[in-house]
Amino acid sequence: MATDYDAPRKSEDDNESIEALKERVPDKLSGSIIDAEDADNPGFELAGADLSDVELDVVVLPQQDDEFTCMNCFLVRHRSQMDHESDLGPICRECSV
Numbered sequence: 001m002a003t004d005y006d007a008p009r010k011s012e013d014d015n016e017s018i019e020a021l022k023e024r025v026p027d028k029l030s031g032s033i034i035d036a037e038d039a040d041n042p043g044f045e046l047a048g049a050d051l052s053d054v055e056l057d058v059v060v061l062p063q064q065d066d067e068f069t070c071m072n073c074f075l076v077r078h079r080s081q082m083d084h085e086s087d088l089g090p091i092c093r094e095c096s097v
């Protein structure tokens with residue numbers, strides 16, 4: 001009797017689970033679409049972070065041995081453009097004119 005009683009219960013459970021899945025499938029699909037959209041947004045944010053790193057690299061220009069920073073205009077110039085060394089540091093030709 002126990003087996004006969006369990007058999008119909010399993011079928012009923014399966015029917016209920018299938019109906020529940022049919023109702024839940026649309027929700028899962030919509031949820032997956034929303035997740036995909038959310039996944040794209042962090043990608044753009046990461047791209048922005050990469051751009052900020054590039055900007056930092058541009059700001060921090062490594063001064064070469066044949067270059068100097070003018071203490072008047074604070075521009076990195078080639079050594080050939082140096083006019084003279086002041087008390088503060090090198091002064092370029094444009095600033096000394």
Ligand SMILES: [Zn+2]
Pocket residue numbers: 070071072073074075091092093094095
């Ligand atoms: Zn200068």
